[in-house]
Amino acid sequence: MEKWIESDGALTRDFSFEDFAGAVSFVIKVALLAEKNNHHPDILIHGYRHVLLKLSTHDAGKITEKDYNLAGQVDKL
Numbered sequence: 001m002e003k004w005i006e007s008d009g010a011l012t013r014d015f016s017f018e019d020f021a022g023a024v025s026f027v028i029k030v031a032l033l034a035e036k037n038n039h040h041p042d043i044l045i046h047g048y049r050h051v052l053l054k055l056s057t058h059d060a061g062k063i064t065e066k067d068y069n070l071a072g073q074v075d076k077l
Contacts, residue, residue, distance in 0.1 A: 004071050006063060009056055009061065009062050009063060010042075010054045010055055010056035010063060010067070011054070011055040011056070011063055011067050011068070011071050012052065012053065012054045012055075013052075013053050013071070013074075014050055014051070014052050014053075015050065015051045015052075015053070016049060016050050017049045017050070017051070018049065019048075019049055020045075020048045020049055022049065023045050023048070023049050023050065023051050024045070026051055026077065027043055027045060027051055029077050030043065030051075030053065030074060030077070031043075033070065033073050033074065033077075034070065037066070037069070037070055037073070039055075039057070039066045039067075039069075039070050041053050041054055041055045041056075041070065042054040042056075053074065055067040055070055055071055
C-alpha cells in the first residue's frame, strides 16, 4: 500500500485537498466507511486542507488485518 506508513503501532497517511470543504467531504466519506466496518480511525484535520488518518486496532494494541482492509477501502475513495 503506497503512502501508508507503519509507525507507533498504527498505519498513518496524510491526505491533501484543494480546500477545507474537500478535506471535510473526505472525512465524512471515511466516517461512513468506518461505521460500515465498525472500525474507527483517529482523524485529524490540520492546516485547513490536510487530513491525517491513523489506523490501529485499539483492543489488539497493534495493526491488524482490519486496519489494512480499511486502508485499502480508503485508498479507493
